[in-house]
Amino acid sequence: MTTSPSLPLPRASADETPDTIQQRQPAAAPPQRRWHWSWKQVWFQLHWFIGITAGTVLVIIGLSGATLAFKDELLDVMNPGVRHVAVESRAPLTPGQLSNIAAAEHGQRVASITMYAQAGAAPRLFFAPKNGQRRGESVYVHPYTGATQPALAGAEFFEWTESLHRWLLLPRDPGRQVAGALALCLLGLALSGLYLRWPRRPLDWRTWLTFDPALKGRSFLWNLHAVAGTWCLVVYVALTLTGIYWSYDVVRDNIDAWAGKPPRVAQAPGKKGPARQKQEAPAVDIGLAWTSFQQHAAGWTLASVRLPTRPGEAVQFTWLASDAPHERARSRLSIAPADGAVTENEPYSQQGLGSRLVNIIYPLHMGTYFGLPGRIIVTLASLGLPLFAITGWMLYLGRRKAKRAVQAQRAMLGAGAPGQANTGLPTLVAYASQSGQAERLALESARALQQAGVAVDVQSLDRFDPAQLRQYERALIVASTFGEGEAPDGTRRFARLLQATSGTPLAGLEVGMLALGDRHYSAFCGFGHALERQLRALGATPLFPLIEVDKHDPAALADWSKALARCSGSAIDAIGVQEQASYAEWRLARRVLLNPGSLGGELHEITLTGPAGTDWEAGALAEIIACNADGSDGDAHGAQHAPRSYSLASLPSDGELQLLVRQERHAGGENLGYGICSGWLTRFAPLDSPIRLRLQANPAFAPALVDVPCIYIGNGSGLAGLRAHLRARQRAGLARNWLLFGERQHAVDSICGAELDAWLADGHLARLDRVFSRDGGTQRYVQDRLRDQAGDLRDWLAQGAIVYVCGSLQGMAAGIDAVLQEVLGQEGLDALLAAGRYRRDVY
Numbered sequence: 067m068t069t070s071p072s073l074p075l076p077r078a079s080a081d082e083t084p085d086t087i088q089q090r091q092p093a094a095a096p097p098q099r100r101w102h103w104s105w106k107q108v109w110f111q112l113h114w115f116i117g118i119t120a121g122t123v124l125v126i127i128g129l130s131g132a133t134l135a136f137k138d139e140l141l142d143v144m145n146p147g148v149r150h151v152a153v154e155s156r157a158p159l160t161p162g163q164l165s166n167i168a169a170a171e172h173g174q175r176v177a178s179i180t181m182y183a184q185a186g187a188a189p190r191l192f193f194a195p196k197n198g199q200r201r202g203e204s205v206y207v208h209p210y211t212g213a214t215q216p217a218l219a220g221a222e223f224f225e226w227t228e229s230l231h232r233w234l235l236l237p238r239d240p241g242r243q244v245a246g247a248l249a250l251c252l253l254g255l256a257l258s259g260l261y262l263r264w265p266r267r268p269l270d271w272r273t274w275l276t277f278d279p280a281l282k283g284r285s286f287l288w289n290l291h292a293v294a295g296t297w298c299l300v301v302y303v304a305l306t307l308t309g310i311y312w313s314y315d316v317v318r319d320n321i322d323a324w325a326g327k328p329p330r331v332a333q334a335p336g337k338k339g340p341a342r343q344k345q346e347a348p349a350v351d352i353g354l355a356w357t358s359f360q361q362h363a364a365g366w367t368l369a370s371v372r373l374p375t376r377p378g379e380a381v382q383f384t385w386l387a388s389d390a391p392h393e394r395a396r397s398r399l400s401i402a403p404a405d406g407a408v409t410e411n412e413p414y415s416q417q418g419l420g421s422r423l424v425n426i427i428y429p430l431h432m433g434t435y436f437g438l439p440g441r442i443i444v445t446l447a448s449l450g451l452p453l454f455a456i457t458g459w460m461l462y463l464g465r466r467k468a469k470r471a472v473q474a475q476r477a478m479l480g481a482g483a484p485g486q487a488n489t490g491l492p493t494l495v496a497y498a499s500q501s502g503q504a505e506r507l508a509l510e511s512a513r514a515l516q517q518a519g520v521a522v523d524v525q526s527l528d529r530f531d532p533a534q535l536r537q538y539e540r541a542l543i544v545a546s547t548f549g550e551g552e553a554p555d556g557t558r559r560f561a562r563l564l565q566a567t568s569g570t571p572l573a574g575l576e577v578g579m580l581a582l583g584d585r586h587y588s589a590f591c592g593f594g595h596a597l598e599r600q601l602r603a604l605g606a607t608p609l610f611p612l613i614e615v616d617k618h619d620p621a622a623l624a625d626w627s628k629a630l631a632r633c634s635g636s637a638i639d640a641i642g643v644q645e646q647a648s649y650a651e652w653r654l655a656r657r658v659l660l661n662p663g664s665l666g667g668e669l670h671e672i673t674l675t676g677p678a679g680t681d682w683e684a685g686a687l688a689e690i691i692a693c694n695a696d697g698s699d700g701d702a703h704g705a706q707h708a709p710r711s712y713s714l715a716s717l718p719s720d721g722e723l724q725l726l727v728r729q730e731r732h733a734g735g736e737n738l739g740y741g742i743c744s745g746w747l748t749r750f751a752p753l754d755s756p757i758r759l760r761l762q763a764n765p766a767f768a769p770a771l772v773d774v775p776c777i778y779i780g781n782g783s784g785l786a787g788l789r790a791h792l793r794a795r796q797r798a799g800l801a802r803n804w805l806l807f808g809e810r811q812h813a814v815d816s817i818c819g820a821e822l823d824a825w826l827a828d829g830h831l832a833r834l835d836r837v838f839s840r841d842g843g844t845q846r847y848v849q850d851r852l853r854d855q856a857g858d859l860r861d862w863l864a865q866g867a868i869v870y871v872c873g874s875l876q877g878m879a880a881g882i883d884a885v886l887q888e889v890l891g892q893e894g895l896d897a898l899l900a901a902g903r904y905r906r907d908v909y
């Protein structure tokens with residue numbers, strides 16, 4: 067997330083050596099004051115990183131796991147009559163008979179047999195492993211004839227899937243460890259996701275588990291990702307913790323040792339001794355042992371019969387009772403083949419607690435511990451992994467896209483121009499910008515200069531020190547004006563430092579200035595002029611007379627392009643053409659009067675619908691081509707009206723674009739007594755009429771979608787920008803919000819009251835201070851209330867709070883500024899600004 071206008075690194079032409087770049091790094095650069103990363107941000111970055119790397123591979127493990135969940139059922143469907151044969155009236159063959167038939171047919175010794183009590187179920191025979199093999203072959207046999215059943219179609223596919231799931235088709239041991247590492251990543255994703263979405267009201271189950279169908283776009287994706295993640299969380303934790311048991315021998319051995327299980331015998335492939343002995347072991351009659359087993363194991367459903375390998379050795383039965391709690395709750399019996407005497411009996415219920423706990427691992431992993439519902443849940447959660455990968459990637463790409471425009475400019479700058487020559491010291495291209503236009507023009511200018519072969523350094527004056535100007539021979543500055551003829555918020559510190567500088571330290575510096583402004587303000591381009599005056603006083607010489615730009619005036623921008631061409635000695639493409647980007651056509655869907663009976667002007671909530679997929683961030687502005695009462699869009703001389711800017715009061719996920727527009731009225735008959743744009747939007751434009759609009763990002767008023775407290779202060783229509791911010795924070799589950807809002811009378815001016823009250827009730831607003839100036843009492847304005855709450859304000863700021871101010875420049879914004887200065891002192895206020903923690907959208 068952009069927390070404050072980002073600092074461009076000094077740029078150099080492509081053919082500079084690292085050494086020269088080093089020398090130009092400003093020696094006395096002021097420290098970059100950005101707030102440090104909170105734990106939440108650290109976990110956020112980790113979650114992103116693991117998600118888009120390991121998360122993508124985890125999809126394979128998830129899908130293969132889901133495929134294996136119903137393996138037996140699928141095999142039975144694919145192989146009718148193989149594992150289950152028609153039930154006959156005669157008795158099924160005993161394990162001894164079956165092993166004799168199979169040994170004769172296959173010429174191999176049978177090591178063990180799995181018998182099923184269910185009538186018609188085919189027993190499975192395992193032959194002793196051949197030399198160098200880990201496991202012997204296995205076959206299903208007909209329970210009544212002993213004939214070998216056909217091989218299972220699909221068995222190889224499931225074996226392959228199992229290898230994919232367990233060791234990603236890599237060599238077995240390293241593969242298991244990779245799969246284990248991925249499982250740990252899933253655990254990390256699940257737990258960090260839980261932490262990141264922890265809601266303000268954790269006891270309200272709805273915030274955890276319900277989807278919000280009204281959401282759209284990015285918010286919808288986020289909601290889906292977070293809520294579905296919560297649904298799956300417990301399953302993922304169980305799957306990963308159990309999966310790790312098989313991935314790491316050290317984990318398994320330690321758990322087994324704790325559980326009192328005998329250590330596993332590592333069997334290196336290729337070892338000969340035991341396998342050969344097994345092949346050569348004599349056949350033993352186990353008829354008596356089988357009869358004895360059936361007597362002692364009443365209610366058995368499955369029995370694994372391990373045949374003796376030496377004369378005198380007992381037959382070992384591992385069996386499952388019909389009332390066993392899970393598929394691995396197996397009892398053990400050893401029976402002497404000679405007389406059927408039980409030599410060892412270990413019912414499951416009498417096995418040690420540790421051993422019983424270890425036996426739960428497998429059924430937990432498979433979900434079978436909870437029967438069919440458990441298997442279905444595990445399967446669905448495994449199938450859900452692609453959902454998280456897809457939504458995670460979409461969210462990630464969306465974030466990148468949002469930053470793309472400026473990044474592209476910077477990237478182009480970094481790439482340099484083909485055939486560019488090293489022309490000595492780079493030209494400084496600096497900007498002072500509140501809402502980003504000066505920044506965009508500066509970047510575009512720098513790019514054009516670079517194309518023309520001029521080496522450039524692009525700097526924001528926000529974090530620039532006047533002393534650094536001495537490192538350049540030529541500086542081109544794009545400066546906008548904010549407040550009442552003042553510097554943009556971020557540039558205040560630079561302006562003050564410059565004012566405090568004396569002498570002529572900048573002799574030898576040539577300066578070209580592009581001043582952005584708006585003739586509606588009395589101090590037109592005030593800051594640009596002041597800046598140029600000061601630079602001259604410090605010895606700098608102008609490259610050309612200051613160029614004033616009144617609201618993107620194309621003629622002034624063309625003068626700037628010509629001036630750049632003269633500086634570079636090459637033709638320069640027209641700068642600022644992008645600023646004139648075409649406006650899109652939106653439609654007026656609704657207008658709602660929010661303050662009937664107010665002493666102030668009518669305040670309307672204007673709802674517009676527009677091009678599908680339009681995206682913006684809280685804090686963004688809408689520039690609207692103003693129309694006259696009759697719908698025409700020109701002034702008396704036919705010139706198009708200048709666009710008017712409004713703060714957006716809604717988010718893309720609301721599905722509509724909303725503004726809060728104060729209706730301007732004036733005496734006289736011009737435009738029937740209404741403001742040009744506000745009259746059109748709030749009164750004259752018929753519903754569904756087209757509104758020409760373009761969205762402007764507002765980096766100086768960017769939302770704080772991280773877990774820091776935020777103080778929102780505003781009045782009147784300024785609630786628009788604050789409302790969008792608060793909605794964005796709500797959807798991101800970020801509480802610790804304090805809203806101070808000023809209007810005239812509680813009875814008629816409690817605009818958006820229901821939404822604010824609901825936020826207060828559900829804890830999204832930790833504090834709501836509504837201040838009504840005409841309701842009597844001593845609290846007259848929002849700045850007065852803030853001053854009264856100086857103690858709390860200090861506490862919130864000490865916790866890293868960001869202050870947002872939206873609304874009237876005169877009175878309110880200046881008053882808030884004064885309170886902050888009183889509370890923090892000038893240095894503290896400077897630090898707040900430099901850290902990007904004081905963000906304003908005032909007018």
Ligand SMILES: Cc1cc2nc3c(=O)[nH]c(=O)nc-3n(C[C@H](O)[C@H](O)[C@H](O)COP(=O)(O)O)c2cc1C
Binds near residue numbers: 550554584618907
């Ligand atoms: C709250 C506010 C105050 C402004 N004050 C002035 C002013 O005093 N003089 C002026 O010429 N322009 C003023 N402007 C107009 C801006 O300088 C102009 O829109 C400029 O293009 C903004 O550039 P930026 O996006 O880089 O900040 C003001 C704009 C705003 C929103």
